[in-house]
Amino acid sequence: MMDxxxxxxxxxxxxxIDKLIPKLLKQEVDILFIDDASKDNTAQLIKQWMNKSNRINLIERPTKLGLGTAYITGFKWALNRDYQYIFxxxxxxxxxxxxxxxxxxxLEEGYDLVIGSRYTRGTISVVGWDFKRLLLSKFANYYAKTILGLRxxxxxxSGYRCYLxxxxxxxxxxxxxxxxxAFQIEMVYRAYKKGFKITEIPIIFYERNSGSSKMDKKIVKEAALIVWKLRFGK
Ligand SMILES: Nc1nc2c(ncn2[C@@H]2O[C@H](COP(=O)(O)OP(=O)(O)OP(=O)(O)O)[C@@H](O)[C@H]2O)c(=O)[nH]1
Ligand SMILES: [Mg+2]
Structure with a gap:
């Protein structure tokens, strides 16, 4: 088992999947997929790779239950084992x-949560987004960090991050x-409220070339509301 x-x-x-897994296996990590009954054979492909490497794990859920609950399922799985760094x-x-x-x-330098940022030092490191998508992301970040005091x-x-x-x-x-x-925003805010040390590193984000986006208006609305709930809630 890896750390x-x-x-x-x-x-x-x-x-x-077939492009992603070889890249992941080059790193010193174990891998956990949380698949929500994909209709396109995603789980079957992952299982084929599991025959070749025991560093790959898969949890299958019966229906599309959302990104946040998928991560929570994964976090609990990790905490039941000895992992120190959880991506x-x-x-x-x-x-x-x-x-x-x-x-x-x-993390080794002493941080508790490291976020891969597309926007460090005033730059925008995103490949393949149109102006509308960029504006939405920039605005969402400005809005959330201002309200939550995370300037x-x-x-x-960002969905690329690593937790201690x-x-x-x-x-x-x-x-x-x-x-x-909103799940990503909520997790940072909770970590911040608990007093954990949070930092960012610059990453380049490549918009997907294949498959389809799961982003929709509902997700954006949820994020807009949750920020206020977090700020004024318990
Ligand atoms: N298990 C599970 N995975 C999901 C769900 N929604 C999205 N994902 C996965 O979460 C990751 C991020 O979702 P994306 O669709 O890429 O969302 P996005 O990055 O905001 O949007 P695009 O990159 O523009 O498609 C991808 O690996 C998706 O397959 C879900 O309901 N359940
Ligand atoms: Mg994506």
Whole structure:
């Protein structure tokens, strides 16, 4: 068993799996997929890889239950084992597994949560987004960090990040309210409220070339509301 686990939720990512897994296996990590009954053979493809490597694990859920609950399922699985460093990563090749050691270096320097940011130092490191999508992301981040008092961060919605085990142990996972993008915002805020040390490293985000996006208006609305709930809630 490795010290590090990378959790990847999948919903219809068959076109990306065969490219993604070899890249992940080059890193010193174990891998956990959470698949929500993808209709395109994603789980079958993962199982074929599991015959070749015992570092790959799969949890299959019966229906599409959302990104947030997928991660919570993965976090609990990790905490039941001895993993020290626990990653979130998209399975659509938007996040480059080569960046993994950079996150771990920051954790070794004493940080508790490291976020892969597309927006460090005033730059925008996104490949393949149209202006509308970029504006939405930039605005969502500005809105959330201002309301939540997280101005020292630039990318609260990033789904490429690594938690020290202690962070996930201390957050009451069953009380997480949000499921879409809001989940990422809520997790940072909870970690911040608990006094954990959070930092960012620059990453380049590559918009998916294959498969289809699961982003929709509902997810955006959820994020807009949850920020206020977090700010004024308990
Ligand atoms: N298990 C599970 N995985 C999901 C669900 N929704 C999205 N995912 C996965 O979560 C990751 C991020 O979702 P994406 O569809 O790429 O969302 P996005 O990155 O915001 O949008 P695009 O990159 O534009 O498609 C991908 O690996 C998806 O397959 C879900 O309900 N359940
Ligand atoms: Mg994506």
């Amino acid at each position: 590090t686990l990378v959790i990847l939720p999948t919903y219809n990512e068959a076109e990306n 979130e990563m998209d399975a659509d090749l938007s996040h480059d597994p080569k960046d993994i050691p950079k996150f771990i270096k920051k 020292f961060l630039t990318d609260l919605t 085990r202690a962070v996930l142990e201390s957050i009451e996972l069953d009380s997480i309210k949000s499921n879409g993008y």
